[in-house]
Amino acid sequence: MNKLYLRVKELAAQKHVSLAKVERDLGFSNGIISTWKTGKASQDKINSLADYFNVSTDYLLGRSKDVKDPVAYFRLDTSGLSEDQISSMKSELADYAEYLKHRVRGDK
Incomplete structure (x- = not known):
């Protein structure tokens, strides 16, 4: 399963919101996040998610294990x-x- 999907699902659970709520809040199409189980998301969607959850895009993509890694967050x-x-x-x-x-x- 795609790391992006797993991270988004985990972050939504921590924030006590459903994936459907995340999609509505960000103006994504209904069910788009579920397609990332096996597919890829566009960069603009990844950026929106990073801002929404206040994490780095590297964390969302599984490139960083630390949710608050400042080096990844600032893309240094x-x-x-x-x-x-x-x-x-x-x-x-x-x-x-x-x-x-x-x-x-x-x-x-």
Whole structure:
């Protein structure tokens, strides 16, 4: 079964919405998500789903296992970097996101 279909089904369940509701919310044709069990989705549909569920397209497509992987979310090019460098980048991005969250809230 297609990873995209499985991820969408999982994310919809976590959000407590049906696949039909996701389709209606996004203006997709009725039953389109079920066709992805064996077929492919268009890039615009994948992008819409990523925005709807607030995940990266890499996560939806099974290229990333981490739903909140900042490197995948921002589609950063990591070619030429070692695993340690990528890990460091993820950690620094997560720290920066936390800093921004507190700054926006006005925390000290």
